[in-house]
Amino acid sequence: MKLLFDQNLSRRLVALVDSVFPGSRHVIDYGLEAATDREIWDHAATHGYVIVSKDSDFRQLAFLHGPPPKAIWLQAGNASTRAILELLLRYRGLIQEFEVDAEGALLVLSLD
Secondary structure (H helix, E strand, O other), rough: EEEEEEOOOOOHHHOOOOOOOOOEHHHHHHHHOOOOOOHHHHHHHHHHHEEEOOHHHHHHHHHHHHOEEEEEEEOOOOOOHHHHHHHHHHHHHHHHHHHHOOOOOOEEEOOO
């Protein structure tokens, strides 16, 4: 599974999750750091990514359009990159199940 981290998450996450989610990228890798949410959505759908964001707008796109792509909404506030990494690793099994769920459009993960 390839994750696409949006601009509100650290680009350092790409290297940190590589062993678990190989092929993951950050929007900056594609020059999409100033792109609209819809442009990121379309890019992810075209290239087989699951979007990871703290932005609730992707939640709305997931419900409006359905997959692909799928979106992971992190309810993590102003959490550190390390806390985000730990959250993704803690729920990696759930994330992998989410990827193969044909009907799932949105996965919400919370630090709480």
